[in-house]
Amino acid sequence: MQNLQIDAQRLWDTLMQTARIGATAKGGICRLTLTDLDRQVRDWFKAQCQALGLSVAVDEVGNMFARRPGKNSALPAIAMGSHLDTQPTGGKFDGALGVLAALEVMRSLHDLGYQTNAPIEIVNWTNEEGARFAPAMLASGVFAGVFSADYALSRADRDGRTFGAELERIGYRGGEKAGSRKFSAMFELHIEQGPILEAEGCMIGVVQGIQGIRWYEVTITGQDAHTGTTPMALRKNALLGAARVIDRVDAIACEHSPDAVGTVGLIENRPNSRNVIPGEVFFTVDFRHPHEQVLDLMEAKLRAALAGILQPLNLAYQEARIWSSPPVQFAPELIDCVRIAATKAGFAARDIISGAGHDSAYVARVAPTTMIFVPCRGGISHNEAESTSFDECAAGAQVLLNAVLEFDRRLGS
Ligand code: HGY
Ligand code: MN
Ligand code: MN
Numbered sequence: 001m002q003n004l005q006i007d008a009q010r011l012w013d014t015l016m017q018t019a020r021i022g023a024t025a026k027g028g029i030c031r032l033t034l035t036d037l038d039r040q041v042r043d044w045f046k047a048q049c050q051a052l053g054l055s056v057a058v059d060e061v062g063n064m065f066a067r068r069p070g071k072n073s074a075l076p077a078i079a080m081g082s083h084l085d086t087q088p089t090g091g092k093f094d095g096a097l098g099v100l101a102a103l104e105v106m107r108s109l110h111d112l113g114y115q116t117n118a119p120i121e122i123v124n125w126t127n128e129e130g131a132r133f134a135p136a137m138l139a140s141g142v143f144a145g146v147f148s149a150d151y152a153l154s155r156a157d158r159d160g161r162t163f164g165a166e167l168e169r170i171g172y173r174g175g176e177k178a179g180s181r182k183f184s185a186m187f188e189l190h191i192e193q194g195p196i197l198e199a200e201g202c203m204i205g206v207v208q209g210i211q212g213i214r215w216y217e218v219t220i221t222g223q224d225a226h227t228g229t230t231p232m233a234l235r236k237n238a239l240l241g242a243a244r245v246i247d248r249v250d251a252i253a254c255e256h257s258p259d260a261v262g263t264v265g266l267i268e269n270r271p272n273s274r275n276v277i278p279g280e281v282f283f284t285v286d287f288r289h290p291h292e293q294v295l296d297l298m299e300a301k302l303r304a305a306l307a308g309i310l311q312p313l314n315l316a317y318q319e320a321r322i323w324s325s326p327p328v329q330f331a332p333e334l335i336d337c338v339r340i341a342a343t344k345a346g347f348a349a350r351d352i353i354s355g356a357g358h359d360s361a362y363v364a365r366v367a368p369t370t371m372i373f374v375p376c377r378g379g380i381s382h383n384e385a386e387s388t389s390f391d392e393c394a395a396g397a398q399v400l401l402n403a404v405l406e407f408d409r410r411l412g413s
Contacts, residue, residue: 003344004112006401008394011104015393018044018084018100019092028384029092033085033127034062034166041084042172045124048103052110054122057181058174061139061152062126062167065181068106070116075411078116078404079186079367080105081123081140081359087131091386093376093393098189099124101397108401117412118184120404125359126167127152133163134284135215135323140359142178144366149178158268183367185334185407188360189400190371191388195379196352203395204342204349205373209330210361211259211353212295215323216285216302218245221316224271224279239269239278241315248305249285252298260289260298261355290327290353328361331368334407338372341402347395356381372399 021041022031031037042064046056049066057065067077082098102122109116125143130136133155141147153164167173192198197205222236246264253262267283287298303319310317342349352373363369374396377387 006397026384029086031086032132039170059176059178062172064124066122070119075118076182076184077119077121079183083128093388116408140362144362186369188371191376192373193381197375203347205352207371210328211290212327213325225277227275238281242281330370334370337403337406341399345398
């Protein structure tokens, strides 16, 4: 098999070009799913793919598929996917690197006139982040049969706008049934979003799987009252209750360290007026761990904390687990292709488990799947300062190309 090379400069220029769609003053991207900015980047992506002669299809939850034929159209496509939506204070590389490196692979195959055995597809998964519509990885979850399309379309953002209405509004509610399209494999290139690869001076992460994730929503109800006239003993202060529960969420994760993490990232305090005792607080909890039974323990401790802390404060509450993504193991054969690909490209590689969730977690249920990581500076991500170098992006794209061609060679043999 020839030693096909990607064009590193073209990849970098494309990353910087798309980073302008939703660019923030601090050098990041705010491109929430199904907003006008998401439409803009989708339109751009579709035009780039069509310019290469790829056929672009969209399914009922907005997942985009750009397809290059292979010698044998009977073979299910080899997919390279990730996401173009971002966090509100996202970086230039989370998700974008995976989709745009896949575009670079397609451009390189096109330039070199190289025909693969199997068709090759780029996938842009809708709503990977879950920042606007919870849960995360929603549309890849529909594709994998984890969620129904109706469930996804009904999900509402904090302003009450639904996924379905916004998908329709931006013109990306496709006709294809999600999950009807079959893959021989899916490879996802992504930044590590953690500090390990950089700390070890390792260019490539050979991802073995993804840890388990659980999301909860909690609403605490007390009583709005005057801050000047209400004695401390008579208050029903929802924000005080929330503060003590939030502290306990952190302690629960620390009790299961080093592998557990626990975070309260979203909080709404009502009425949020400086001289009103808060009568209602809404917040979210994000628990993660590689083992389900530890997540069960953490969940039980959270529920005990809610009862134990809030009842003595005369506070009522509602709690619901809105999402559970179990730990995932990736496909050994694809992991082997990534190892061979990294060696062929001459990069040091190490095995790693993903702390972050990715669409690959769900696609792995319906097709052999694996991921490739490259470092990001300081392991910082979900932050406008997220930074991955020219060389790291190029290394990831080269290993992606090599891994896809290695798997394609096996399919054809
Ligand atoms: O939450 C996650 O881990 C991913 O970034 N959506
Ligand atoms: Mn991501
Ligand atoms: Mn992310």
